[in-house]
Amino acid sequence: FAKESDRTVAIYNGQLDEMIRTEGDILRRLKDSIRQKSLEVWYQPIMLLEDGRYTAAEALVRLPNGKGGHFSAGQVISLAERNGIVEELGDYVLSQACAFMKAHGERLGLKRIGINLSVQQLLVGASADHLLELIRSSGLDPRRVTLEITESILIQSIDRAAEVLEKLRQAGVHIALDDFGVGYSSLNYLSNLPVDILKIDRSLTQQILTSPKQYALLHSIVEMAAINGLLVVAEGVETQAEQEAIAASGAQYIQGYYYARPMPEAEFDRFIKE
Numbered sequence: 557f558a559k560e561s562d563r564t565v566a567i568y569n570g571q572l573d574e575m576i577r578t579e580g581d582i583l584r585r586l587k588d589s590i591r592q593k594s595l596e597v598w599y600q601p602i603m604l605l606e607d608g609r610y611t612a613a614e615a616l617v618r619l620p621n622g623k624g625g626h627f628s629a630g631q632v633i634s635l636a637e638r639n640g641i642v643e644e645l646g647d648y649v650l651s652q653a654c655a656f657m658k659a660h661g662e663r664l665g666l667k668r669i670g671i672n673l674s675v676q677q678l679l680v681g682a683s684a685d686h687l688l689e690l691i692r693s694s695g696l697d698p699r700r701v702t703l704e705i706t707e708s709i710l711i712q713s714i715d716r717a718a719e720v721l722e723k724l725r726q727a728g729v730h731i732a733l734d735d736f737g738v739g740y741s742s743l744n745y746l747s748n749l750p751v752d753i754l755k756i757d758r759s760l761t762q763q764i765l766t767s768p769k770q771y772a773l774l775h776s777i778v779e780m781a782a783i784n785g786l787l788v789v790a791e792g793v794e795t796q797a798e799q800e801a802i803a804a805s806g807a808q809y810i811q812g813y814y815y816a817r818p819m820p821e822a823e824f825d826r827f828i829k830e
């Protein structure tokens with residue numbers, strides 16, 4: 557019995573070591589890649605349903621894993637947040653995406669570029685001034701930027717966040733509420749939020765064809781958005797049937813693997829021109 561439990565402890569410690577090693581390895585790669593500017597930013601097209609054109613895109617970070625693939629973006633962001641480097645990472649992605657938009661946006665017919673923001677980027681220091689400074693130093697008009705923040709973050713820190721977001725909006729930046737329609741979304745507060753766009757989460761999109769309740773929720777969201785002057789982007793659309801249901805709901809924009817996955821710059825360029 558004693559032997560058995562010793563072994564369990566040994567195995568457990570081994571796995572823990574492995575996990576810590578892996579996290580340490582990813583963190584080191586992340587820091588190196590920011591310094592060497594080898595951290596990648598990929599782009600996923602967003603279609604305006606009205607005319608079938610890709611008028612926007614979302615920038616998504618990609619950290620190469622050294623084996624020809626990438627670490628999961630969610631894992632990378634959470635690691636960066638826990639280790640105090642998510643502002644540095646966020647600045648990097650914002651600068652890269654703005655530079656890309658400045659250089660190629662017009663030629664590719666893109667009206668706006670969407671960039672994800674972590675909570676620390678929003679709540680630390682003079683964040684609105686800092687973010688606007690970064691956007692402007694790339695030469696890009698802030699009106700061509702959408703900053704995406706998750707609903708849970710906004711609601712948790714609404715007072716401080718609202719102040720920062722108002723400043724950004726005054727400069728013409730659009731604010732999108734990411735991952736909308738899950739958890740404690742409330743349609744009641746939509747009129748009071750400093751946002752321009754709702755991004756319907758994939759978990760809701762995935763359920764609209766099988767759940768009449770979720771289908772009705774989507775329609776309510778689109779309706780309330782329209783009343784409050786907000787635009788709606790449906791995320792995570794993977795099939796033609798979902799695409800049709802989204803289009804029928806009145807949502808203005810659509811994003812998902814059905815159309816295109818996130819792509820590196822050159823591939824994105826080719827895709828949009830086709």
Ligand code: C2E
Pocket residue numbers: 600615616617628629630633646649672673674704734735758791792793794811812813814818
């Ligand atoms: P998100 O902001 O909700 O981004 C959308 C995620 O859904 C992306 O995952 C995208 O690749 C994926 N996606 C898009 N369409 C589909 C689809 O049809 N089906 C499926 N299964 N997935 C789809 P990704 O790139 O792995 O990013 C995960 C999360 O990591 C993002 O979720 C965002 O919260 C965060 N993230 C990514 N890049 C950044 C960044 O530069 N800064 C910050 N702060 N967060 C980032």
Ligand code: CA
Pocket residue numbers: 614672704734
């Ligand atoms: Ca997003």
Ligand code: CA
Pocket residue numbers: 734735755757758791
């Ligand atoms: Ca999302």
Ligand code: CA
Pocket residue numbers: 735
């Ligand atoms: Ca998400």
